[in-house]
Amino acid sequence: MTQADRWMLPDGIAEILPAGAIQVETLRRRLLDLYHCWGYELVIPPMLEFTESLLVGMGHDLDLSTFKVTDQISGRTLGIRADITPQTARIDAHSFPRAGANRLCYAGQVLHTRPRTAMGSRAPIQIGAELFGVDSLSGDIEVMSLMLESLQAAGIENIYLDLGHVAIYRSLAETAGLSETEREALSALLQSKASADVHSWVEQNINDPQVASWLLALPGLAGGLDCLERARVLLSEAPQPLLSALSDLQRVAEALGQRYPAVKFFFDLSEVRGYDYETGLVFAAYTPGHGQALANGGRYNGIGAVFGRDRPATGFSSDLVALNTLGSGMAATAGAILAPEVSGPQGAELWRKVDELRKRGEVVIATLSDSAESDLHSRCDRELVLEGDSWVVKPRD
Numbered sequence: 001m002t003q004a005d006r007w008m009l010p011d012g013i014a015e016i017l018p019a020g021a022i023q024v025e026t027l028r029r030r031l032l033d034l035y036h037c038w039g040y041e042l043v044i045p046p047m048l049e050f051t052e053s054l055l056v057g058m059g060h061d062l063d064l065s066t067f068k069v070t071d072q073i074s075g076r077t078l079g080i081r082a083d084i085t086p087q088t089a090r091i092d093a094h095s096f097p098r099a100g101a102n103r104l105c106y107a108g109q110v111l112h113t114r115p116r117t118a119m120g121s122r123a124p125i126q127i128g129a130e131l132f133g134v135d136s137l138s139g140d141i142e143v144m145s146l147m148l149e150s151l152q153a154a155g156i157e158n159i160y161l162d163l164g165h166v167a168i169y170r171s172l173a174e175t176a177g178l179s180e181t182e183r184e185a186l187s188a189l190l191q192s193k194a195s196a197d198v199h200s201w202v203e204q205n206i207n208d209p210q211v212a213s214w215l216l217a218l219p220g221l222a223g224g225l226d227c228l229e230r231a232r233v234l235l236s237e238a239p240q241p242l243l244s245a246l247s248d249l250q251r252v253a254e255a256l257g258q259r260y261p262a263v264k265f266f267f268d269l270s271e272v273r274g275y276d277y278e279t280g281l282v283f284a285a286y287t288p289g290h291g292q293a294l295a296n297g298g299r300y301n302g303i304g305a306v307f308g309r310d311r312p313a314t315g316f317s318s319d320l321v322a323l324n325t326l327g328s329g330m331a332a333t334a335g336a337i338l339a340p341e342v343s344g345p346q347g348a349e350l351w352r353k354v355d356e357l358r359k360r361g362e363v364v365i366a367t368l369s370d371s372a373e374s375d376l377h378s379r380c381d382r383e384l385v386l387e388g389d390s391w392v393v394k395p396r397d
Contacts, residue, residue, distance in 0.1 A: 012115045012122030016321070024125065024324045028107050031127055031150055031320075038146055040105040040129045043096070045087035047080060047108075053090055054079040056306040062086075065112045080111045084126050085315060086303065092132040093307035101139075102132040107320065117292050121321065128297070128317030132304070135312035137248055140281050140299060141255045147295050147316040148260050151285055155327035156294065160264045160286045163252065164271025165245035166278050166298070169218070175239050176211045186215070187272040195219040214238055221269035225253060231269055248281060273298075280314070290326055294318060335381030336363035337393055346386060353384060353391040 009015065016024060032042060048069075055063050065082040081087060088104050096102070107127040115122050129146055131139050144161070151159055169190065173183045182205060189198045198219055206212040217234045221227055228250055235242060253265050273282055273296075280299030287294060297316025304311035337357060342350050354364045365380060385394045 010122070012112075012120065014121060014123070020324070024321055027154060027324050027327070028125075028127065028320055030153055032105065032107060034149060034153055035105040035129050035146065038103070038129075038142075040103040040146075043088060043091055043104050043106050044108065045081070045084055045091065045106065048078045049081065049087065051077045051079040053307070054081060054086060056086070065114070065116075067111055067113055082110050082112050083317075084108060084110060084128070085130060085300075085317065088130045088315075089132070089303045089311075089313060090307050092130075092311060092313075093304045093309040097309065098133065101134050103129070104132070105129040120292070121319070124322070125320040126317050127320045127323075128295075128315060130313060130315030132311050132313045134314075135301065137251060139312075140248075140314050141252055143297060143314050143316055144252065144256060144283055145259060147283075147285060147297060147318075148256070148263060150318065151287075151294055151323070154323040156287055156323070157262070157328075158287050159260075159262070159294075160266055160288075161256070162266045162268060162271075162284045162286060162293075163249055164268045164273070164282045165249055166272065166280060166282060167241045167245040168269050169272050171239040171241040171245075172211065172214055172218075176206055176208065176215070178205075190218060190270045190272050193219065193270075210237070218270035222267065224265060224267070225250075227267045227269065228253075245280075252281065283316070287326065292322075294323065294326065334363070336365050336379045338380035338383040338396065339364050339366045340384065341367045341369055342386075349389070350384065350386075350391050357393070 036042070050071075051066070051068060055066060062083055067080040067082075069078050069080070070076075071078050084106050088106060091104065092098075092102050096104075105128065107125065109123055110126045112122045112124075127150075129143065131143050148159065148161070169187065173186070178186065186198070186201055186205075189201055199216060202212050202215050206215060214235055217231075221231050221234070228246055231246055232243075235246075249267060253267075256263065257265070271282055273284075278298040279301045282296075282298035284293040284296035286292075295316055295318035297314065299312070299314040301312040302310055303313055339350060339354050354366070357364050363379075364384075381396055382393050383396050384391045
């Protein structure tokens, strides 16, 4: 290893320097304050947990994304969290249980074994909110509204909301009598949007012409509100859970359209993201020029069952650093005030003035005689100057 290599960070791991860090932290506080105003209470789960609780019920993908280490005390396997959602489910089930609705929010770093996108981070700062104990559509609408509010608070204006419903594919797979292996194979093809491969797979594996026609229709059922109208015609004889899912999508679009008229809606009825653990509405927010979702979420009823407390749940999460990078609503960092080094009675009065300014939220940097301060002084656009018996703040030349 060369001298230079010792200071290199692993691929997908980045540090945030002061100018960016203050913006990220300011946005974190703004979003957590927003969630507080909606009744969501902050939790801070641990970075490490036993894998039995960290990964249970969340699907194979999360297992592959999780770094694992051996606990030197117990000898058991620990996981470094790759997602905070299952941790909040455990908290709702055991650490902070409530009989009715339980609104929880969080912000913390997670770690992925591999980046989820080509240029993505392996150590994003995940921020989000989860609603437990509510199984009505109003709960889904609240969570999606809070997600859109989060994006607007970050200064992101041009938002596209992608909506789907896991029950659409799940009900057709059940009607077709597909095995778990067959369901996974077909869902992978649908998720990759490989229409020709979907057509070939259905022809080879589905004997019922009616069910085959429904499955073959899914890849083409994507677009605006007209997509739902086409679906009602093409899938009019489909199982009732599918028809109910179409109705739910329509109601969500109407409710959110009234609240956020500038948001554009896109429906994808072949969306099976999170099929192995999500159970209802799934959603993701995008903005032009950024190929990955800004935030995503969905309903995942039943996750609490693995913790001994079966609870309906829905929520969303986002990468705080990505929101900060894409947002335009962050104010420029204010300058600082330079305080000279003074001793004696004047120094005591200067200290009282500095203390007063700092308590008002001003940044005051003290001059230190035994260190080079030229770089720090460049941050200061004002300085404390003695006028008579008082210290006053003046612009710096």
